[in-house]
Amino acid sequence: LDEIEALSSIYGDDWCVIDEDEKIYCIKISDCLEQPKWTLCLQVVLPPGYPSAEPPIYQLNASWLRGQDYVELANSLEEIYIQNLGESILYLWVEKIREVLIEKAQSSDPAEPDNKKTSEEVDEDNEDDFLLDYQPVQEESVKMLNFITSESQEDEELPLIQHGNPITDRRSTFQAHLAPVVTPKQVKRVLEKLYENKKIASATHNIYAYRIYCEDKQTFLQDCEDDGETAAGGRLLHLMQILNVHNVLVVVSRWYGGILLGPDRFKHINNCARTILVE
Numbered sequence: 001l002d003e004i005e006a007l008s009s010i011y012g013d014d015w016c017v018i019d020e021d022e023k024i025y026c027i028k029i030s031d032c033l034e035q036p037k038w039t040l041c042l043q044v045v046l047p048p049g050y051p052s053a054e055p056p057i058y059q060l061n062a063s064w065l066r067g068q069d070y071v072e073l074a075n076s077l078e079e080i081y082i083q084n085l086g087e088s089i090l091y092l093w094v095e096k097i098r099e100v101l102i103e104k105a106q107s108s109d110p111a112e113p114d115n116k117k118t119s120e121e122v123d124e125d126n127e128d129d130f131l132l133d134y135q136p137v138q139e140e141s142v143k144m145l146n147f148i149t150s151e152s153q154e155d156e157e158l159p160l161i162q163h164g165n166p167i168t169d170r171r172s173t174f175q176a177h178l179a180p181v182v183t184p185k186q187v188k189r190v191l192e193k194l195y196e197n198k199k200i201a202s203a204t205h206n207i208y209a210y211r212i213y214c215e216d217k218q219t220f221l222q223d224c225e226d227d228g229e230t231a232a233g234g235r236l237l238h239l240m241q242i243l244n245v246h247n248v249l250v251v252v253s254r255w256y257g258g259i260l261l262g263p264d265r266f267k268h269i270n271n272c273a274r275t276i277l278v279e
Contacts, residue, residue, distance in 0.1 A: 003051075003088040006239045009270035010091070018043070027094055031101035038101040040065060042094065051088050055081045058093075073100055091242045158189050164276035167268050171257025174265075176272035181210060181249045184221070190249055204256035205229040207269060209237035210249040220246065229254065232269055239270050245277055 004025070008015045011027055018024040023046040030036035040062040047054040060073060080092050164176035177200075179190040187210050195201045209224035222240075224233030236250065252269045261268070 002235055002238045003090060003242070004046075005235060005266060006242050006270060007090055007094075009239060009267060009274050010242070011094070012271075023047075027090075029094055029097045029101065031098065031105040037105045038062075038064070040097055040101060042097060044090065052086050056090065056093075060097075073097065076100070088242070157186075158193055159186055161190060161193065162276065162279075164272055164279075167272055169264065169268060170259040170261060172259065172261055172265070172268075173255045173257070174268045174272045175253050176276040177251040177253070178276045179249050180247055182212060182247050184212070187212075187249050191251070194251060200253050202255075203253040205232070205254045206251055207232045207236055207254070208249060208251040209233055209240055211237070211240050211246045213246040229265070229269075232266060235266055236269060236273055239273055240277070243274070243277060248277070250277065 004023075007025075007027070008017075014028040016026040016028070018026055024043070025046075026041055026043045028039065028041050030039040040060060043059045043061060045057040047057060050056055058077070060070065065073070076096055077093050080096060081089055084092065159179040159181055161177060161179045164178070166173050166175040168174075177194055179186075181187050181190060191208070194206070200206065205227045207225065207227050207229055210222060212221040213219075214221055222237060224237040226233040232252075236252065240248070240250065250273045252272050254265070254269070
């Protein structure tokens with residue numbers, strides 16, 4: 001369920017639920033977002049034993065996909081499953097298919113016509129008086145996300161903190177904050193800095209998760225916090241694991257507006273986090 005929720009957040013309108021009870025889903029995959037040349041629909045059925053004991057049952061749908069192309073792609077998906085037995089693999093499958101589509105788009109193959117339908121929904125309530133300014137992530141800070149360093153004087157430095165675009169739904173507002181971190185001390189410093197802001201400190205929940213890669217031990221140091229929103233921290237951490245991000249802390253603030261959102265609150269938390277991570 002966590003994987004499905006994370007994938008729904010990652011792929012947005014390209015993720016389609018065909019039958020929730022039977023766990024049948026369809027993901028539309030293309031070589032690019034702007035003007036896609038190659039598109040494929042991956043339909044999957046998740047059996048009761050997935051992911052621990054059974055692989056997904058899948059179907060690849062594309063008018064151009066036949067013969068050797070189909071065999072090679074199917075073999076690639078089988079290989080990914082075998083290499084990751086017992087683990088969630090849908091994200092790996094989708095990105096492998098996207099990689100194949102990008103290769104085809106860059107080759108001399110003729111373009112496959114496709115009418116790409118995009119839908120961007122931005123919900124703003126002009127409540128900027130209590131929200132931090134949206135700050136697009138700078139390229140320099142993105143490079144820092146993948147910069148692995150040992151403990152040094154940088155441990156004492158306050159990392160650059162970015163603030164994402166807020167999402168408002170039924171008077172509840174969600175906003176993500178991100179900072180590159182390489183030690184638990186930096187995590188603590190960033191949290192302390194954020195809580196110095198009265199608006200963030202007054203949020204109903206400040207959910208966070210972080211992942212730090214320890215190069216010497218080749219392991220991850222990771223943790224999360226629900227802050228009263230049961231299971232939200234674990235779901236946020238699972239999203240970060242699927243996206244394979246490391247050396248980063250993500251905090252999602254929620255200001256409760258008095259109307260219960262049900263499961264939609266988790267969708268908004270993940271969407272805020274995914275957007276700022278992708279940026």
